Amino acid sequence: MSGVALFSCRACGHVWQFRRAMCPACAATDIAVVEAKGGGTVWSATSVHRAPTPDLDVAGGYGIALVTLDEGPRIMARAPTDLVIGERVTVRAENGLPTIFRA
């Protein structure tokens, strides 16, 4: 398992990441916390060369990606800098941050 927490609607099965008490798809309020299995597909990716804070500046940049998890939700994660859209990847929490590894 990935250590990445998600929410799942017991009424319609919709799965998402951001904390909320009502299902965004069907408005039901019977919500379960589930753990992402970790499999996903890269939806988009970037290498950040100008960091928002100087302590984050890294030569060559650092990767951030949006990955569509197999459970459905798209989440943001730290990533290698050379990911390709459509690539299969694995997501795992590292130091509390979802992090993408090549599958």
Added chain:
Amino acid sequence: MAYLTGIGITAYGKHPGLQPLDLMEQAVLAALADSGLQRDALDGLITGYATTHPHLMMGTVVCERLGLKPRHAHQAQCGGATGAMALVLARHLIAAGACRHVLVVGGENRLTGQSRDDAVKTLATVGHPEHEVPLGASIPAYYALLAARYLHETGANEAELAELAVLMRRHALGHPLAQLRKAITVEDVMASKPVSTPLKLLDCCPITDGGAAVIVSAEPLAKAAIKLTGWGEAHTHQHVSEIPDDLGLGARIAGAAAFETAGRKPADVGLLGIYDSFTPTLAIFLEALGFAPPGGAGRAAREGRFGRDGALPLNLHGGLLSFGHPGVAGFMAHVVEVVGQMRGEAGNRQVRDAPLAYCHADGGTLSSHVGFVLERLS
């Protein structure tokens, strides 16, 4: 029933020593002079926020500074769409009979009022505090993710996006109030420093000091009657993590509503003022709104479609990408330009007759969309 009757703008660029209220005041004085209205005729005010002067009550702060005693005043916050949102809100206040002359104003010393690091850091906090900001994302990074997706989906390439930056710079060249007035080429854009791939420095709008004001009235005044005939909004998500798969969805919803309320169609438009925080922002909007084919905005720019003499003149002041982006006043400069062009007051930038225009802005990461149709009635 709602007319844009007064426009005012400062030079965009560096105004060391001037605070947000100073810039707003300059813009308001210009808008009052333009409209011919006396100060006491202003009975409504909507101001924006300023990141360099966060205040819980900017609306009344501005009223106090200007000596206004309006029947309604408040501060609107909708990111980059704030100015557009405020104009549509002003129209609603007038339609409701609550006000007759609503002043909309934004201004900020975003460039000289803080360090570059502070500016970038402040803007980055627009991301999700738990799931996005801790990853080290920034506003350019969020738009870079959308840019990469846009390129992937449409097959357009980075050089084609660069055409939009070149076009905006060409338009800014002749404008005495624009921040960036050195001609650039596609090669310059491609060779500029990477900010967040695929975005290079020249794909991104600059940080700017500046202010702009627009007066919305229940009746036309002395100048040509520019009526706000249609409006539309869409709020599809806030954080980029939750953006719909369809990048253009919000723009399409807002644009369709604006044209429907105006009783017009995109083919009626002869002039555009479209939000262009980054080159892909502009491309996504032009294509979602039907002003360029999917993936074809950059090519259309290269072929002259959006030039002064093209079929659809676009951001003739240079847009956010070259005229500059001081926050709330950023998109208001588009409106000032469009109104000036529609009145025939644009001097050496003047397009052929342009009686009908469409304007569109977004706040967040394509999150909140506001579109409106302007028509000249006299």
